[in-house]
Each structure stands twice: as C-alpha cells, then as structure tokens.
Amino acid sequence: MKKTVNDLSWMIGGPQGTGVDSSATLFARACVTGGLWVFGKREYHSNIIGEHSYFQIRVSSKQVGSHLDPVHLLATFEDSTARIHAHEVVPDGALLYDPTVTHPENLNLPKGVLLVPLDYAEVLRQVAAETGESFSKLVIMKNTISVAASFALLDFDISVLEKGLAGIFTGRKAKLVPMNMAVAKKAYSFVKRDSIDKFPYRLEQIHGVPQRLVMTGTTAVAVGKLKAGCRFQTYYPITPASDESVYLEGLPEHGMLVMQCEDEISSVEQAIAASIMGVRASTSTSGPGFSLMAEGIGWAGMNEVPLVVFNYQRGGPATGLPTRHEQGELFFAIHFAHGEFPRIVIAPADHEEYFYDSFEAFNYADRYQTPVVVLTDKNIGNNTQSFLPFDESKLRIDRGRVATKEDMSRYSIDGMYKRFAFTEAGISPRTFPGMQDGIFWMTGDEHNELGNIDESAANRVPMHEKRMKKLEIAAREIPEKDQIRFYGDASADLTLMSWGSPKGAILDALPKLKKAGINANFLLVHLLWPFPAEAVTRILKKAKKIVDIEMNYSGQLASLVRRETGIQVHHKILKWNGRPISETEIVEGVLQVAKKNEAKVVLTAGM
Amino acid sequence: METTKINPKNLSEKPLTMKDFKTDVHIDWCPGCGDFGITASVQQALAELKFAPWRVTMVSGVGCSSKTPHFIKTYGIHSLHGRTLAFALGAKMANPEIEVVAVGGDGDGYGIGAAHFVHAGRRNVDLAYIVYNNEVYGLTKGQASPTLKRGEKPKSLPLPNVMDGVNPLALALSSGYTFIARSYAFAGAHLKETIKRAILHRGMALVDVLQPCPTYNDLHTKEWFAQMVESHGQQKPRCFDIEKEGYDSRVKDASNEEEVLSKKKQAFEMAYYRGEQVPIGVFYQIDLPTYYDRIAVNAPILNQYTPVTLPTQDPSGKPTSNLSSALASYLV
C-alpha cells in the first residue's frame, strides 16, 4: 500500500485541564526529535477546567507555518472530543478512542474512517501489574498513551518518543521517563499490526536535520525583549498576552523587572516613566487592555518617550472572543488616542518575526523617540512552530540620540536642558534624570524646548511639526525589507496581500495553488504605520489581480491601501469566526476568486 | 528618627537654599492659593536635605497643584490626570537611586487615581507622595472632590454634595502605606518637616496636606484654619500637632503583630477624630521591606545594578544578554 509519508494533521482534544496541552507538546517535540517540522494550533475556551479544548499538530518534512482543516488522525481519551470532531476526520483517516466510553456508531464519522480502540485503563492495569506501580499513580500518564498509540499507528519509531519524553521531563522530573516509557511500550503493543498496515499515513524519521526551536509566539517575543536589553516589563493579566510576562517573571536572573500592575493604565504609565529614566521598557496586552492604554501612549508620543507596546489581538469588540484569534485592530492601532502624534506600527507575521521584531521595536522606539506598537495576535502568540534557532549574530542595539558633551554645552542653560530642542536632524538628544545639567520637564500640555507648558501659537506650530516629522524620518530610514515582504514570481496572475499571521497559511498554500494551476505571489505589509505607500504601490501597480486576505470583517488593510495609494482591491478573503485561517482555506478561497472571480469569500472553518 | 536612606550621590557639594529649587516659570495659581505654601515647603525641604537638584525627579498628575513640578528646578514629569503614582512608581523602580517625589491634587490622587493610590500601598515603593487636598476640582471650576463631605456646599457647587467623602488617611492605612501624615498648606515649619520626614522614610509615604482654595472653597479657608476653636472647654488653635501632645505613631517592632495592630487602631481613630480641631502630624509609620527589596530577593543582580545600569550591550551595540539557558528547554 502506498502511504502518505510525513504530511499529517493530528488532533487531540478533551476537557480543559485534563492534559490536552501536554499530550500535544509531547507529540510535537517527539516529531521534531525525529527530524520533522511541526505547527501546533491550540484552541481553548475562556474557562479553566471542564470546557472543550483541542490541539491540532501538523507534521511535515519541511517547515510549515499553518494548520490544515482535515484531520488524519483524531486521538481521544474521553467521549466529547470524538463527538465534536468526528466529522473533521478524512475518510481514509483514523479515530483512536477508548471503547469503554466512546461508541463509534453514535458518531458523525465519515465512511471509511479506521477505528482504533484503545482501552486506556487496561493499558494502565497491565503496566501496574508488571511494574508494581500503583494504578492511581499511573492515571496521569494517559497523555503518553494517546501519543504512543498514535505513533504506533503511524509506524513511527518509538525511540523518538523516549527522546521526546526526556526533553520534557528534565532535572528532578527525569525519573518519570522510564515509567512513561513502560506505559508507552504497552500502548504500542495494543495497536494491532493490521490497523497499522491499513492506515495510509506514516511518519518516518529524517536524519541529519539540525536542532530547532519549538515555541509559542509569546515566548519568542519574551526572549527578543531580553536580547534587546529591555529590563522593565509591565502587565495586567489578560489572555493571551500575559503568557509573555509570566514567562519573563520566571527568568529573574536577567534582572528584568516584571511589574504586575493594578490595571493596564498603570502598566503603560509605569513603562513610560521607566523609559524616561533611561531603561528600555515595554508592556504587553490584548485588545481591551490596549484600549485602556490609549491615553498613556498619546502622552508618550507628546513627550517623545520611547515605548514598546505589544498588542496581542484577539476576537473583539469588548470582551469578544477572549481566547480566539482575530486581526481587528489594524485601524485602531494606527489611529488610537486623541490628537495627532507619531506612532510606529509593525506587524510581525510568524514566530521568527516575533523574535526579530521584538528586538528591533526597541531600536525604532529609541531612534524615533516615540511609541512603537507591535501588532501581534493569538494565532502566533499561543501557537507552536518549529524553526531554526534565531540568528543573534547580526543584532545590534541602537539607543538613538543620547546627549553628548557637545549637546550638553549646546542645549543646557543654568543646569536646565532643552530636551525638546529643535535640531537639524529633527530628533532631540535625550538626557536622563540624574544627569547633571540635564534637567528637563515633561508635560501632557504643549511645551517649549525645556518641556515647560507653552500654549503660544508661535511654539505650537514648530513643536507639533517637529514631532510629526519624525514619521517622515522613520519612513525614509526604515529599510524596504522591513516595510514590506514580497514572495513569489513578480509576473504571477494573482497577487495575494495580507499582514500578520495569515502569512504562514499563504506561504504554505502557494505551492499547492501552483499545482492547481494558479500562479500567485504574495505581498506582506510589515510596517503598517507610517504606511509604506511607495513600496506597496510599486508592487500592486504590477499586479494583475489583487486578493486581500485578513482575519477581520471589513478588510482593513484593503481600505488602508485604497486610502494611502489610491489602489482599489477588488477581491477579499475574510474570516472572523475566531479560528485562524488554514492552508486548506487559502487554497480553496483563492481558487474561488481565481475561477469564479468572487469579490468576497468568507471563510468559516474551525470549531 | 526616620530610617535614613540618603544616597550620598544625591547630595549637593555646595550649600543650597530654596532659591536653587526655583524656576522662573510664571506661576498661574490664584492669589492666596494654598499651593504656594506647599510648593515653598517642598523647595525648602529639598534644600535642607541638600539634594542636588538633578538627582531629584518631581512627578505630578493633572490639576492646579500638578503644575508644581514646573516651578521646582528638578527633573519634572507632569503626567496625566490621576496617573501621578503610576508614573512615580515606574520612575522610582527603574532608577531607585533617584529621589522621586510625587505631588498632585485630591481629585487626581483619591478620585481618578484611586486604584493607583491603593496599590501603591500594597507595594511599599520608596516614594514620598504629597497630596494637595482642597476638597474641590479647582482647574475645572470647583466641582466636589472625593474628600468633600456629604451635605457640604462650597460656593462653587449649585447644591450640597450628595456623596460621602473618602478619608485619605484611613484609606492609606488599609492600603498598606508605611508612613501616613497630615499637614496644612500654611503650617510652615510643620509642613516642611513632615515633607522631609516623608522623603527620608524608606517606603511609601503619604502627606495629605489640607489646602485652601480661596477661589472655590469658601468653607475651609485660610481664615477657617487660623481660627481658635473650642475644645474640652478651652480655646485652642484649629490645627493641632498630635505628636506635640504625646502621640507616638511609630511601630517599633514590625514583627510584633499586636503592636502593629494597636498602632493601626490608634491611627484609624485619629484619622476619624471628632471635634472642631483638626489633627496634624504623623499618624502611622512602620519599617517594612520596600518593593525593590522584595524583588531583589529573587533577582539578586538588582542589588548590584539597577534597571537603568544593568549592562545589556557592548560599546559596538552588540547585545550581551545570553539567551542560551532560556532557549535550552525549547531546543529540540
């Protein structure tokens, strides 16, 4: 029988708090140990224990940045997951289930799905009898059973599982590996040879693949901040952003102060004040918290304070879909808060970009002395990907214009310093509290060069202009490769356009589209503000047909492109059901646009 | 004595006077405003403590009193309405070597900034917070502030106040402030000394300063504060210094729960003092580890460096943070 090798979508589910995440982590890490690549999608409710959650792991022989809609192997250890997800299993796929709780005849399973019963309790009873370990102590290892039985069915070498376990249980927990392996081996033995032969999907080890990182986007951002020298992080608990801060709290050896604040207002103000003192400072939040921060970020803009704010978008408005994904805040990010002030908005689009942008955002903030908003989202933030280790060798910290001796003699009078001096370059050198002859003031009011209140028209015009002009400087200085990214053949028939996390699904879909006869290229807008109108215009002018792809209702990027370049985008593929776009959906959606010339395709996959 | 904690780096080499802390920025407060008295006391306190002006950062919110930093020649952060303590706390935590003094109004601190006020107490950051308490929102023409009592009607209100007033000292006590005091804008030496003690206190210090607003508050005027009033059948000054009458605010042994509780009870009763007289002075004080101390227990590197001095790059800009141990568990 010809088998599909190393191209698989595996799903595990169950009530929250019952080990779904640990099963998925073990499955993913073991696959990577075996030289494969993974993308893991996590879906959960705004609930701690009991509601249904599931984790989908896509495995491939090449790097992947998205999930697939079809499920090839659905692993369950209780009944609800089988009931909820049975219809997603492909006809030649398989269902792993516990026959003591799940009855396949009651499920909405497509015809042909291979049924693989696995009596979890029996596996544990036999291991208990053979090892003398108590049954109740073994119950926690049912996660290992799901993964081991899945690997058995996929004919995957059990040695990768042992390595996977050893990677998870380290230090004092290392002693748990042998017992987990005993359970795993027993589970392997429960999967019949006949089922393995019949199942048309297989995983095979690939040797010689270098080590890779397997992590979530929030972790990538966190280590990027550490690398950038950020030593002041503030937050108020919110899903999904606080994972980043809590992770940083656990690394006190770097001396980073992680301040859990009373609200997001305090979070942003504390970070601003810390930045004024001279430390690189940041805060991370999600939609509702970001709304609360608006006034504070405006103050930072007014006072030319470098500040890095991460907004992990989730489903809005209001509380919205607090644990789900959306890209609804593009317009908000470029317009939030009253009055005009310069802000830089960037949108990293995959795990690696989360790290590099987390690093670079601080350089932008220091260089242009203004707030930088990094628009991230739940899709990358919470999801897991395997990728090659970060290249840290080229990273450089640029603290921007800090007062030199010359500046001090030029801008200092009687101990006081013109923090907001008008300079030829358009950016004023900074002093920090504690520096002699550097005394300045800051105020939310319009101010003079020293920072004292000055409402005069004669001051307002040049001072406001000086601030706003920094956007022009940034637009000029930020290299084009950091403004937009372009993938594929310039003369393609279709130009797909997006920002942020749909990137993974789009890049994964391009070769599939090609196979289906569609030659498409892809424009990713990375710098959202100041809008890279020139670069975007150049690409889109050459495009034969433009398709905007976004995770929101209105197609915000398409509107922005129209506003900033005059180019109208006639086709949109949109999704706002809170579940990220899959490769499958991009392929189908683009085919609809290409073949039927649809103006708007609405995607709805996901539970 | 307060726990002394002056960083020698912060002391001026030459002797200073109040003048060294004055700017020539035009002061636009109404004539007779209590803010003048408080600002002068702050300047005098800073001069007497011999702080080099550039080693001090004044932080304020928004309101009449929040303009104060512009009139004092130190670094000044005139922040947003209600955010005085959030800014002050961020500044102090980022650079604990700097003397950070927070000032602002009662609307700013006990109204829109009340959440920050409460949580600042829980953290015990080493800050002095001076609140100019005049019972009205001056800069928006005299609406009732959070400290105005129910039924009171200063001339700026069309009808008597229908909300109860908050008791800032009691609120500070239940929030965990480790130095709680009250003074009066024109109390001169008392105010200046109280401010000095608040600055010297190692921890979160509140000085609630009763401040006449001659423009909008015609109930508690300078004249009202200067009146002699009847107390136990005797004529006494309106403001009386509790510490001169034997009140001992200090907890001697912070680990003695009983002593802590009895000092808190005493402070609470004094905060709700009934009668014509107004008690001023230090109501409660205790030495407890500061927020920075508590964080440095887990991050000892913060005893050696502060967030602003932690080395993070070499002269060429190459980042020096080593991620290998953080990344190890993610490397497969």
Ligand code: SF4
């Ligand atoms: S309104 Fe009141 S508080 Fe404000 S400056 Fe005038 S007198 Fe002072």
